[in-house]
Amino acid sequence: VGFELWQVKAGTIFDNILVCDDPEYAKAQAEKTIVPFQKGEAEMKEEADKADAEMKKKQEEEAKNSAGDDDDDDDDEDDEDDEDDKKKKEL
Numbered sequence: 001v002g003f004e005l006w007q008v009k010a011g012t013i014f015d016n017i018l019v020c021d022d023p024e025y026a027k028a029q030a031e032k033t034i035v036p037f038q039k040g041e042a043e044m045k046e047e048a049d050k051a052d053a054e055m056k057k058k059q060e061e062e063a064k065n066s067a068g069d070d071d072d073d074d075d076d077e078d079d080e081d082d083e084d085d086k087k088k089k090e091l
Helices: 025-091
Strands: none
Touching: none
């Protein structure tokens, strides 16, 4: 028996391979071992997706906040220019 497996994503693991000629036995083994494992994986993926969504939302909010902060820096320079103009007028 030979297997040729192609990975879609790096790091994919193939285990729990069963080779038999009894479909009922294969189905029973799948229900016993693979189905609970798949449920656990699905729950972990949901949690990871939620965490990724929260992180992305936080990054977007930080980007919006930092974009608003850039305008404040320009005001300081304008104030300095106004002071220089007043000094020149006094001379």
